[in-house]
Structures are given as structure tokens and as C-alpha cells.
Amino acid sequence: MDRVNELAKSKAAVIFTKSSDCMSHSIKSLFYELGASPAVYEIDRDPRGRELEMALQRLGCKPTVPAIFIGGMFVGSAKDVLAAHLTGSLKDMLIAAKAIWF
Incomplete structure (x- = not known):
């Protein structure tokens, strides 16, 4: 869990993914279309990926x-981010975190 928290704070926007x-x-x-350049961690390519996946599950990430x-x-998750994008709040969150500037 500590590693997830550490990586999550490594940049203004962070996405944990699987390459496929x-x-x-x-x-x-x-995120790229909105002008953000997130840190992307592909857990299926990380030697400690299973540990990251279990920590994400404990946070409530399903999937x-x-x-x-x-x-x-x-x-x-994706549905939460897409919902935020549709309401316009995703852009506001990215601006507040200084992941994008306007």
C-alpha cells in the first residue's frame, strides 16, 4: 500500500494500467487530449505488479x-473519470492539481 501511495504522489496525475x-x-x-502528461504505471510489466494490484484492490478499485x-x-476507475469528464469536473481537478494550465 505504501508503494501505491508513493507512486500516486509522484506526479500531479497518475494512472495505474495494464498494457493490454x-x-x-x-x-x-x-488525459493526453486534455493536455495532461500523467505518470503511467503498467502493473503487468512491473516486477512487483501483483503487489500493486492487491493494494489497488484494497483501495476499492474494482476492476x-x-x-x-x-x-x-x-x-x-474509468467510469468515475469519464463521469467527471462529462460534468467538466475532471478538467477542474487537473487544473487544481497543476496537471494542466489554462
Whole structure:
């Protein structure tokens, strides 16, 4: 759990993904389109990936990826981020965390 928290605070926007997950790809693309450059951790390519996945599950990530953190805080999964994007609050969160500037 400590490693997840440490990585989540490593950058203004952090996405835990799996390299073959289509929703992870979609969320990364959304962040890039909004002008953010998130830290992306592909847990299936990390030697300690299983440990990260179990920690994400303990945080309540179901499914475990994509798991999105903004400003060091857990935002949620793809559906949570997409819902925030539709209401406009995702952009506000990214601005507040200084992941994007306007």
C-alpha cells in the first residue's frame, strides 16, 4: 500500500494500467487530449505488479485498472473519470492539481 501511495504522489496525475487493457488506453488518451502528461504505471510489466494490484484492490478499485489518482488523491476507475469528464469536473481537478494550465 505504501508503494501505491508513493507512486500516486509522484506526479500531479497518475494512472495505474495494464498494457493490454482497452479502458486504460482510453483514459490515457483522454488525459493526453486534455493536455495532461500523467505518470503511467503498467502493473503487468512491473516486477512487483501483483503487489500493486492487491493494494489497488484494497483501495476499492474494482476492476483494478485503470486506477486514477489526481493530486495524490484516488479519483476512481474509468467510469468515475469519464463521469467527471462529462460534468467538466475532471478538467477542474487537473487544473487544481497543476496537471494542466489554462
